[in-house]
Amino acid sequence: MKNIWTTRCILLSKKWKVFYILNKIANLATEALIIEATLTPKPGLVDTANSGAHDDMDFFLFIKSALSLEKYFNQYLTEGYYHKGSPTELFKKIRIIGIEAEKDMFATTEQVNTHKGANFSLALLLSSMGYHLKNGLPEDYPLFLGLVFNYIKKMTTDLSQQDFETLETKKELTHGEKLYLKHGIKGIRGEAEAGFPTLNNVLSHHQILSQNKNKKKHYLLALLYIMSILEDSNIINRGGHAALKMVQHRAHSMFERYLSNDSEDAFIEEILRFDNQLITQHLSSGGAADILGLYIFIEEVRTFSRNHFNISNK
Numbered sequence: 001m002k003n004i005w006t007t008r009c010i011l012l013s014k015k016w017k018v019f020y021i022l023n024k025i026a027n028l029a030t031e032a033l034i035i036e037a038t039l040t041p042k043p044g045l046v047d048t049a050n051s052g053a054h055d056d057m058d059f060f061l062f063i064k065s066a067l068s069l070e071k072y073f074n075q076y077l078t079e080g081y082y083h084k085g086s087p088t089e090l091f092k093k094i095r096i097i098g099i100e101a102e103k104d105m106f107a108t109t110e111q112v113n114t115h116k117g118a119n120f121s122l123a124l125l126l127s128s129m130g131y132h133l134k135n136g137l138p139e140d141y142p143l144f145l146g147l148v149f150n151y152i153k154k155m156t157t158d159l160s161q162q163d164f165e166t167l168e169t170k171k172e173l174t175h176g177e178k179l180y181l182k183h184g185i186k187g188i189r190g191e192a193e194a195g196f197p198t199l200n201n202v203l204s205h206h207q208i209l210s211q212n213k214n215k216k217k218h219y220l221l222a223l224l225y226i227m228s229i230l231e232d233s234n235i236i237n238r239g240g241h242a243a244l245k246m247v248q249h250r251a252h253s254m255f256e257r258y259l260s261n262d263s264e265d266a267f268i269e270e271i272l273r274f275d276n277q278l279i280t281q282h283l284s285s286g287g288a289a290d291i292l293g294l295y296i297f298i299e300e301v302r303t304f305s306r307n308h309f310n311i312s313n314k
Contacts, residue, residue, distance in 0.1 A: 021133065029297050030073060032297035034062075047059060062114055080131035160190060202222055206299075217264060224254050254271070
C-alpha cells in the first residue's frame with residue numbers, strides 16, 4: 001500500500017510540475033507581447049509615447065489584444081505536449097485553435113489587426129515547445145531551441161504553396177496575399193517554413209546583446225538588428241522596396257554604432273529621430289515588432305529556466 005501511495009504522489013507531483021511549467025510559459029508569451037508594446041521609443045511602432053505610423057491603434061489596444069490571446073497560448077502548449085501524431089497533424093490542430101484566437105483578438109480590438117502575425121508565430125513556437133517538453137525539461141536551452149525550430153519546419157512544410165495556390169481566383173486579398181502575387185514575398189509563412197531564420201539570426205547575437213544589463217537597450221538593439229535584415233512586408237506594402245532599403249540601412253547603421261556605445265542618451269535621441277521620420281513617411285516595421293516579441297519571449301523563457309531549473313543557457 002505504501003508503494004502505491006508513493007507512486008501516486010510521484011505521478012501527481014510530476015503532473016503539477018508540468019501544469020506549472022506550461023502555465024508559466026504561456027504567461028511569459030503574454031508578458032513578451034506586453035513588454036514589446038511597452039518598449040519605448042520604437043521607430044514607427046506603437047509604444048507608450050505614441051501610436052507610431054498607425055492611425056487605428058494605440059498602446060492600450062495592444063495590451064487588451066495580448067490579454068485576449070493568453071488562454072490560447074496555454075492551449076497551443078498543451079496541444080503540443082499531448083500530441084502523438086505527425087508534425088503536420090499538430091499544425092492542423094493548432095491552426096483550428098489559432099483561428100478561434102484570431103476571432104477573439106479581432107472582437108477585442110474591434111477588427112484592428114494588432115497581433116495576427118504574433119498569434120500565428122507563437123502558435124507554432126508554443127506547440128513545438130510543448131511537444132519537446134514531454135521528454136522533460138531540456139538540459140541545454142540552445143539545443144532545445146534547435147529542436148523546436150526544426151520541428152516547426154516540419155509542421156509548415158509547403159505551407160505557402162498550399163495557402164497561396166488558389167489566390168488568383170480569390171475575390172478579396174489580404175495585403176500579404178497581394179504582395180505574394182506581385183513580388184513572391186511569403187511573409188511570416190516563409191519565415192515559419194524556414195524555421196524562423198530572422199529570429200535565429202538575432203538569437204545568434206544573444207550573448208553580445210545580453211551584455212547590456214539594461215533590458216531596454218538590449219531589446220531596442222535587438223529590434224534594430226531585426227529591422228536591418230528582415231524583408232518586412234509591412235514596410236514594402238506601405239512604401240515599396242525603396243522604403244525597405246532605407247529602413248534596413250538606417251537600422252543597421254544605428255545597431256553598429258550603438259552596440260558597444262554606452263551613451264544611452266544619444267542612442268534614445270537617435271531612435272526618436274528615426275521614429276519621427278517613419279511616422280512622417282507612414283512606415284511601420286510591424287513584421288520586425290512581431291519577431292521582437294518572439295525574441296523577448298525566448299529570452300524570458302531562458303531566464304525562467306535558468307533561475308528555476310538550473311538549465312544551461314549558453
